[in-house]
Amino acid sequence: MSKPLNIGMVGYGFMGRTHSNAYRKVTNFFNTEYKPVLKAVCARDEAKVRGFADTWGYESIETDWRKLVERKDIDAIDICTPNNLHHDIAIAAAANGKMILCEKPLSMNAQEGEAMCQAVEKAGVVNTVWYNYRKVPAVTFAKQLIDEGRLGRIFHYRANFLQDWTISADLPQGGAALWRLDAAAAGSGVTGDLLAHCIDTAVWLNGSMKNVTAMTETFVKERKHNLTGKVEKVSIDDACAFLCHFKNGSLGLFESTRYARGHKALYTFEINGENGSIKWDLHDLHRLQWFDYKDEGPLRGWRSIHVTDSDHPYMSHWWVPGLQIGYEHSFVHHVADFLEGVEKGTPVCPTFRDSLETQKICDAVLKSGKSGSWAEIE
Numbered sequence: 001m002s003k004p005l006n007i008g009m010v011g012y013g014f015m016g017r018t019h020s021n022a023y024r025k026v027t028n029f030f031n032t033e034y035k036p037v038l039k040a041v042c043a044r045d046e047a048k049v050r051g052f053a054d055t056w057g058y059e060s061i062e063t064d065w066r067k068l069v070e071r072k073d074i075d076a077i078d079i080c081t082p083n084n085l086h087h088d089i090a091i092a093a094a095a096n097g098k099m100i101l102c103e104k105p106l107s108m109n110a111q112e113g114e115a116m117c118q119a120v121e122k123a124g125v126v127n128t129v130w131y132n133y134r135k136v137p138a139v140t141f142a143k144q145l146i147d148e149g150r151l152g153r154i155f156h157y158r159a160n161f162l163q164d165w166t167i168s169a170d171l172p173q174g175g176a177a178l179w180r181l182d183a184a185a186a187g188s189g190v191t192g193d194l195l196a197h198c199i200d201t202a203v204w205l206n207g208s209m210k211n212v213t214a215m216t217e218t219f220v221k222e223r224k225h226n227l228t229g230k231v232e233k234v235s236i237d238d239a240c241a242f243l244c245h246f247k248n249g250s251l252g253l254f255e256s257t258r259y260a261r262g263h264k265a266l267y268t269f270e271i272n273g274e275n276g277s278i279k280w281d282l283h284d285l286h287r288l289q290w291f292d293y294k295d296e297g298p299l300r301g302w303r304s305i306h307v308t309d310s311d312h313p314y315m316s317h318w319w320v321p322g323l324q325i326g327y328e329h330s331f332v333h334h335v336a337d338f339l340e341g342v343e344k345g346t347p348v349c350p351t352f353r354d355s356l357e358t359q360k361i362c363d364a365v366l367k368s369g370k371s372g373s374w375a376e377i378e
């Protein structure tokens, strides 16, 4: 008999949909002791939140997140709000003894993030941050290969996250989906939204960073603000590129922008070691490119591994070998890992503490982008 685990979700945007879908599907494919129950969803607009609850099968709604985190029938709070609310909701949820699943990035800055870590650690509640790309089977497979030492000494790590949806100067900032352009709600632009993903994966695969040097740019300086109706200064970074030294001696190169015409969500990374290299591309997410220096002779070359066999991470839970899965499954895997952590009492990675490292790197990147100097990672 499975045990219910009651979810209370705050926010219902794009991420609210990906998470709800994952909660609904997970126990059809993973044999978990706990089964998520969509107990309540919370947002300020009552009519809209009721519509969302009906679509996804939430049992009830709230319009004030404070009420939600105090409800006795909720076990876990899922934070899917704009970034400026993560801190207050997480602290209140932890004080009420709730487990927490928080959307990325953890917080607006490392100071907030540290307070959030202390709150969940003091309360002793299970906590995780939705850096979902770790849970793509090909990316988890890359982690296995690296941990097995197959690449040997690592020399280079490079990653890109390219989009093009904010090029129009007529696009307003603030409110609904456009809070990502408003620094007051998002904290930063592409650094917290997109590079945070690249940094999370990089630190997971290649270890901690020592220092960074960055350049940031805001191409459109003013936009109408949806909440005030006025034209206001844009304070987010539209584009950011940075170099870093990893603690293992390798060099890192990262680029992210929302101004790469033709690219919608092109996340790629490559890692080069003395014995081999690995490449991955979100647009082909079920494949891992692998080069092995041992393959001597005329047959040497890059291998494109279709990560769909039952001995590949997570894949034994899905269809049959050769049939691929997609973007939404990374969230299903995250929920499966979360439920396993709850059952076994083990940390669910990335934890708040793991994600604080990403937050510190984002802060250092933004600091360096302003100063033009190298910034050390605290």
Ligand code: SOE
Residues within 6 Å of the ligand: 014, 163, 193, 194, 197, 265
């Ligand atoms: C922004 O467009 C966005 O939706 C991010 O917020 C997500 O984290 C990223 O995975 C895709 O792009």
